[in-house]
Structure formats: structure tokens, C-alpha cells
Amino acid sequence: MTNDQVFLEAMASSPEHHFMVLGAGFVTWRLWLRLPADRLTPEQVHAIESALVAAEAIPDSWQFARAALRDALDALASMDADAQAQAALARYATAIARLAPDVAALILAHVNGDRHDRAEFDDEAPWSYVIPDVVADVFPSSITPRIPQRV
Amino acid sequence: MKVYTLLPSDAQARLTAALGSPAALVRASDEDGLVTHIGTTTRGTVVIDPKLVSPTRLSDIVERLMTLESYVVVYTSLTPDGIQASLPFLRANRADVVLRGYDDSLLRLQQLLRTSERLTAGERVIAGLERALVQLPSALKTAIGDMLTNEGAIDSTKRLAAAAHMTRRSLDRWMDKVGIASARLLVATPKVIRAFTDMRHSDLSVARMATRLGFSSSRPLEQHCWALLGVHANELRNGLTTDEVVSRVVERLLMRASISQELE
Numbered sequence: 240m241t242n243d244q245v246f247l248e249a250m251a252s253s254p255e256h257h258f259m260v261l262g263a264g265f266v267t268w269r270l271w272l273r274l275p276a277d278r279l280t281p282e283q284v285h286a287i288e289s290a291l292v293a294a295e296a297i298p299d300s301w302q303f304a305r306a307a308l309r310d311a312l313d314a315l316a317s318m319d320a321d322a323q324a325q326a327a328l329a330r331y332a333t334a335i336a337r338l339a340p341d342v343a344a345l346i347l348a349h350v351n352g353d354r355h356d357r358a359e360f361d362d363e364a365p366w367s368y369v370i371p372d373v374v375a376d377v378f379p380s381s382i383t384p385r386i387p388q389r390v
Numbered sequence: 391m392k393v394y395t396l397l398p399s400d401a402q403a404r405l406t407a408a409l410g411s412p413a414a415l416v417r418a419s420d421e422d423g424l425v426t427h428i429g430t431t432t433r434g435t436v437v438i439d440p441k442l443v444s445p446t447r448l449s450d451i452v453e454r455l456m457t458l459e460s461y462v463v464v465y466t467s468l469t470p471d472g473i474q475a476s477l478p479f480l481r482a483n484r485a486d487v488v489l490r491g492y493d494d495s496l497l498r499l500q501q502l503l504r505t506s507e508r509l510t511a512g513e514r515v516i517a518g519l520e521r522a523l524v525q526l527p528s529a530l531k532t533a534i535g536d537m538l539t540n541e542g543a544i545d546s547t548k549r550l551a552a553a554a555h556m557t558r559r560s561l562d563r564w565m566d567k568v569g570i571a572s573a574r575l576l577v578a579t580p581k582v583i584r585a586f587t588d589m590r591h592s593d594l595s596v597a598r599m600a601t602r603l604g605f606s607s608s609r610p611l612e613q614h615c616w617a618l619l620g621v622h623a624n625e626l627r628n629g630l631t632t633d634e635v636v637s638r639v640v641e642r643l644l645m646r647a648s649i650s651q652e653l654e
Binding site: 241243244247248250251255258259262265266269270273280282283286287290 | 468470473474476477480481486487489491492493495498
């Protein structure tokens with residue numbers, strides 16, 4: 240399973256009121272991966288913010304995820320805020336760990352992988368940077384995210 | 391490089407802006423038009439919004455594109471139906487996804503088109519080497535094809551030999567026999583093609599490119615560029631066209647065969 244497929248499979252199988260939180264997470268995560276080569280534009284910020292507004296009717300269990308995503312977006316929109324965005328994405332992943340475990344594991348694999356060169360994202364397999372201890376800390380023992388093979 | 395598209399007008403316009411050369415885009419008005427354009431034998435790049443394909447034809451279109459080994463970019467909207475329609479392409483394992491309005495910066499689109507150009511250049515090198523490759527055992531021919539079109543999978547002569555189920559010595563003997571200059575140069579080919587497509591029209595330094603390719607210094611990249619193209623690595627930025635790169639690589643790799651033929 241590819242990294243994109245992990246996210247899109249989760250989005251396709253999620254209830255409609257969860258969809259945009261995952262969708263906005265997907266876009267935000269990818270933009271973070273492509274920094275600093277591909278700086279977030281005002282149009283992209285507006286588009287993602289609109290997506291989050293459209294997801295107003297989400298249940299309480301997703302509110303923390305949305306708030307973390309907003310933080311990540313704010314950080315991405317400002318210059319030199321890489322570390323804040325990274326931390327916010329980690330909070331987002333933790334918030335959705337129970338609801339979309341594969342996606343959460345994918346994000347954690349990136350935000351905790353200090354060797355990963357994000358400029359190479361399109362060419363490399365970030366799954367080689369999965370940190371089992373971090374995943375074990377975040378996920379309840381009843382949930383085991385699928386860790387895709389190197390693609 | 392031809393890029394076949396089945397896209398709404400706004401997405402088509404954005405892709406045109408990224409490509410900078412409208413003539414390279416072949417736009418289909420519907421799914422049948424796309425099938426007609428890509429034909430039955432041409433490998434190519436296809437940029438498609440799967441929402442424009444009727445659900446009953448989706449699996450057929452996916453299968454056709456995968457059979458043709460097309461490089462597919464799914465360019466769709468961030469909506470449940472857009473994502474749902476995209477999944478068959480992702481599950482078939484040869485598609486990148488771009489979300490309209492969110493993820494389609496010109497830089498992102500240009501990166502994807504460069505990937506496509508790289509694959510196309512690799513395929514053209516394979517076609518140019520055909521008279522030599524046809525004499526090889528099928529496992530070796532397949533491994534070389536994979537290496538030239540699937541960057542990163544095989545990045546050393548040792549791995550090439552392993553993928554072909556033979557020893558390194560046997561690999562060298564086969565190269566000798568069919569007139570390919572050397573396994574080492576053959577393995578360097580996808581790296582040089584990637585350096586060309588990444589560095590062309592960019593300010594990427596040779597040192598940075600060498601790091602991307604996994605080299606510990608610029609020296610191996612310089613050597614490969616000189617051996618395969620007869621240019622210094624920093625000349626990849628503006629000095630050559632894709633046609634020139636492909637023809638020089640093929641000519642260099644088959645130099646031994648040409649000399650043998652002259653001697654005969």
C-alpha cells in the first residue's frame with residue numbers, strides 16, 4: 240500500500256462528517272512534507288481553512304483533531320515555523336489515532352523521522368522511518384495500525 | 391513528451407501553465423476519446439480526473455492504462471466521490487494523486503511532469519537498446535527494463551545481477567556478448583536521466599543532485615555524466631534536450647556493438 244493510498248482509503252471509508260478533517264489533514268501533511276521547496280500559498284491556506292469550516296458539524300471526538308490541524312496550518316502559513324507545524328501534526332495524529340489508525344501511524348512515522356529528507360518525498364519510502372516506540376506510545380493496545388511495506 | 395488528459399477546463403488550464411508547452415498536451419473530451427488517443431501500444435503519461443469516467447467504465451480504463459504501463463496522475467477534487475473514484479488507480483499501484491485547489495501548486499505539477507519525462511526517457515532508452523536487449527535472457531531483459539523505468543529499484547550492478555538471477559560475472563559476459571558497453575554504465579543511466587530531468591531549467595546544484603542520488607560526493611555523478619553524455623554535470627541545466635540525452639546515452643551504451651560491426 241502506498242502512502243497516498245493509506246490516507247485515501249481511510250477517507251473513502253470514513254463517514255461524510257469525518258471526511259474533510261481527514262482530507263484537510265492529508266493536504267496539510269503533504270504540504271509540510273514538501274517544505275521548504277514548496278511554500279504554502281495564501282490560496283492553499285484559504286482552501287484548507289474553508290475545508291475545515293465545511294467540517295463544522297463534526298462530533299466532539301474530532302474537535303481536538305481539527306484544532307490541532309488549525310495550529311499546523313497556522314504554523315505552515317508563517318515562515319520558519321517548521322517545528323511548530325511538526326508538533327501540531329503530531330497532536331493531530333494522536334487525536335485521530337483511534338479513529339483512523341493507519342493514517343495516524345503514517346503521520347507519526349514522518350513527524351518523528353529525523354532522518355527523512357522531505358524534499359525527496361516523491362522518490363522515497365518514508366515507511367522506512369517508522370519509529371515503533373512512538374507508535375506504541377500513541378496507540379491503544381487494542382489497535383494495531385497496518386504498517387505498509389516499502390513502496 | 392506527450393501528456394494525455396481527461397480533465398475539466400480549469401484543471402487543464404493549470405496543467406498547461408505548469409507544462410509551459412500546450413502542444414505537448416493531448417486533451418480528450420471523454421473516456422472514449424482518451425482510449426482512442428492513447429491507442430493500444432504507446433506508453434505515455436495520462437492525467438485524469440476519474441470523476442469524468444462513468445463508474446461502469448472505470449475498471450476498464452484503469453486496466454487499460456496499467457496494461458499500457460502508463461504513468462498516471464489522478465487530478466481530482468477533495469470530495470468523497472473524487473476520492474472514491476481515485477482509489478482504483480491507487481490500488482493498481484501506478485498513480486500519483488493531486489487535489490484540485492489544495493495540492494496543485496505549479497511546482498508540484500512540474501515535479502510530477504518531470505517524473506513522467508524521466509519515465510518516458512527511460513522507455514526511449516530501452517527502445518534504442520532493443521537490438522541488444524532482444525538477445526538477452528528474459529530475466530535480465532526484464533530487470534534492465536525495470537531499472538530504466540522504475541528508478542531506485544535497482545541501483546547497482548550487484549542488484550541488477552541478482553534481479554536477473556545470475557552472477558556478476560555472468561552479467562558482464564552478457565553485456566560483452568550483446569555489445570553493451572558495460573553493466574556499470576547501464577546502471578548509471580537512470581541516475582543520469584534523473585539528474586538531467588531534475589536539474590534542467592533549475593538552480594539545483596550538482597552537489598545537491600549527487601546527494602539526492604545517494605552519492606557521497608559529486609564525483610561519481612560527474613564521471614557518469616561525462617561517460618554517458620560527454621558533458622559536465624553542471625551543463626545538464628541548459629545544455630541538452632531530452633532527445634539529445636536519449637540518443638547520446640543509447641549511442642554510448644552501444645558503442646561496443648558499433649565497433650564490432652565495423653570490424654566485421
